[in-house]
Amino acid sequence: MDLTLYVWRQSGPDKPGRLEEYKANGISPDMSFLEMLDVVNQDLIRAGEEPIAFDHDCREGICGTCSQVINGIPHGPVEKTTVCQLHMRHFKSGDTIYIEPWRARAFPVMKDLIVDRSALDRIMQAGGYVSVHTGGVPDANAVLIPKDDADASMDAAECIGCGACVAACPNGSAMLFTAAKVAHLAKLPQGRVEAARRVCVMTEAMMQEGFGSCSNHYECQAVCPKGIKVQFIAKLNREFMKSRM
Amino acid sequence: MYLLRSQVGRKIVMAVSGFSMLAFVVVHLLGNTSMYGGPGSMNAYASALHRFPLLIWLFRLILMVMFYLHVFYGIALKLENRDAKPEPYVVEKYKQSTFAGRNMIWTGLLIGAFVVYHLLHFTFQVTNPQISAGSHPDAMGRPDVFMMVMLSFRKLAISAVYISAMIVLGLHLSHSIQSGFQTVGLNNDRSFPIAIKGGMVVAILITLGFAAFPIVIFTGILR
Numbered sequence: 001m002d003l004t005l006y007v008w009r010q011s012g013p014d015k016p017g018r019l020e021e022y023k024a025n026g027i028s029p030d031m032s033f034l035e036m037l038d039v040v041n042q043d044l045i046r047a048g049e050e051p052i053a054f055d056h057d058c059r060e061g062i063c064g065t066c067s068q069v070i071n072g073i074p075h076g077p078v079e080k081t082t083v084c085q086l087h088m089r090h091f092k093s094g095d096t097i098y099i100e101p102w103r104a105r106a107f108p109v110m111k112d113l114i115v116d117r118s119a120l121d122r123i124m125q126a127g128g129y130v131s132v133h134t135g136g137v138p139d140a141n142a143v144l145i146p147k148d149d150a151d152a153s154m155d156a157a158e159c160i161g162c163g164a165c166v167a168a169c170p171n172g173s174a175m176l177f178t179a180a181k182v183a184h185l186a187k188l189p190q191g192r193v194e195a196a197r198r199v200c201v202m203t204e205a206m207m208q209e210g211f212g213s214c215s216n217h218y219e220c221q222a223v224c225p226k227g228i229k230v231q232f233i234a235k236l237n238r239e240f241m242k243s244r245m
Numbered sequence: 246m247y248l249l250r251s252q253v254g255r256k257i258v259m260a261v262s263g264f265s266m267l268a269f270v271v272v273h274l275l276g277n278t279s280m281y282g283g284p285g286s287m288n289a290y291a292s293a294l295h296r297f298p299l300l301i302w303l304f305r306l307i308l309m310v311m312f313y314l315h316v317f318y319g320i321a322l323k324l325e326n327r328d329a330k331p332e333p334y335v336v337e338k339y340k341q342s343t344f345a346g347r348n349m350i351w352t353g354l355l356i357g358a359f360v361v362y363h364l365l366h367f368t369f370q371v372t373n374p375q376i377s378a379g380s381h382p383d384a385m386g387r388p389d390v391f392m393m394v395m396l397s398f399r400k401l402a403i404s405a406v407y408i409s410a411m412i413v414l415g416l417h418l419s420h421s422i423q424s425g426f427q428t429v430g431l432n433n434d435r436s437f438p439i440a441i442k443g444g445m446v447v448a449i450l451i452t453l454g455f456a457a458f459p460i461v462i463f464t465g466i467l468r
């Protein structure tokens with residue numbers, strides 16, 4: 001396959017950036033999107049040019065590190081798929097592909113396609129944990145959890161924290177991320193203890209980091225590689241109201 | 246107050262104030278249907294309302310507070326959210342959001358402008374003083390609200406303004422009813438599709454319901 005790429009190039013934070021044109025020729029449809037970029041980078045390195053900087057780690061769709069907006073859609077055109085798991089067979093030879101970094105006030109661009117997503121970590125540090133006594137391992141099933149609650153909690157826990165929800169949101173809001181973390185803990189008895197404090201400090205941290213609020217556009221759900229549902233945002237809103245009562 | 250400092254809290258204020266105004270809008274529409282009963286029923290309805298001035302003013306006060314909160318935090322949220330997304334994508338694509346949803350601030354502000362005009366027109370009767378109800382009492386000596394509405398909507402310009410405003414309100418509501426349910430946490434897997442479809446249906450019914458008055462009057466169906 002032969003492709004024309006327009007890739008966001010920016011030499012550092014607060015530096016001006018712009019789209020640059022690259023040719024990706026002889027690409028196999030079996031390659032992943034990141035492997036296609038590896039090929040382009042090899043050519044750039046051979047030509048003595050600066051390779052395109054992009055984030056990646058596991059390349060198997062579980063770490064949430066890869067982060068590219070492809071033709072206007074975070075993680076590209078295939079639903080419930082991270083960039084690293086997106087294969088070139090979903091494109092046609094001759095296609096033009098625009099690749100941009102996640103955009104949000106809270107995600108400053110570090111270089112090219114790499115943004116600083118540590119704001120999500122700070123939301124987690126604020127309250128995305130349960131306080132437990134260390135010591136001996138507790139008996140399995142010492143705390144009984146209804147199957148439905150366990151399932152709902154695990155659905156929320158699927159969030160890999162990639163930040164696609166923020167990238168897709170017209171308000172640059174991290175509501176789906178925060179809601180997944182709040183709901184995942186609030187659904188379990190171990191998480192109930194700190195539930196009221198958690199929802200307040202995590203949403204407070206989200207605001208402090210410069211994320212917007214939720215206008216219920218649901219763009220986040222549409223791009224989430226793990227299919228996290230916006231019903232968890234309703235759950236966050238319920239938890240917030242409960243915490244005020 | 247923490248509720249007004251928190252982003253989530255502010256959205257709850259938006260939803261509660263929006264739903265309060267929605268409740269008023271529905272009651273207003275039902276009341277207005279007495280137009281179809283002719284001058285007798287419309288004027289009786291209007292003067293019945295004015296027999297309880299204290300109650301009327303209580304409702305007006307609540308509504309004014311709701312209106313103020315809704316407009317103030319609507320603008321504040323919009324400014325914050327714009328600030329949270331300073332750089333647009335070169336290729337903009339939306340998979341889920343709607344035109345109505347992304348333009349809430351503009352439909353909202355247009356409704357705000359319409360509310361001011363509407364009050365000047367029918368409540369304070371300053372925009373078209375020659376057709377005001379006060380100066381034309383009906384046969385029973387009541388302000389002739391029916392006639393005031395008839396004379397107004399026979400004018401193309403006035404009818405056009407009202408019909409356009411109701412379309413704008415319909416756009417605002419087409420996003421906001423389901424959005425409000427989500428904001429106050431009333432969505433789960435089962436209720437979510439109902440809120441989305443139901444909100445759309447209510448929005449369309451409200452637009453058609455209100456727009457019907459200028460349409461039937463201007464076309465002479467109601468005379």
Ligand code: HEM
Nearest residue numbers: 215259260263266267319349350353354357421424425428
């Ligand atoms: C008068 C001028 C108005 C302005 C400036 C305005 C503005 C807004 C804005 C900007 C939003 C979206 C907030 C966000 O999610 O970021 C909104 C939501 C909403 N509006 Fe309005 N609006 C107005 C009038 C009305 C009226 C008359 C009604 C009802 C009849 C209404 C009902 C609602 C509802 C139910 C919501 C949903 C709240 C939510 O998302 O949870 N609005 N409004």
Ligand code: FES
Nearest residue numbers: 059063064066084
């Ligand atoms: S690189 Fe780990 S999810 Fe894509």
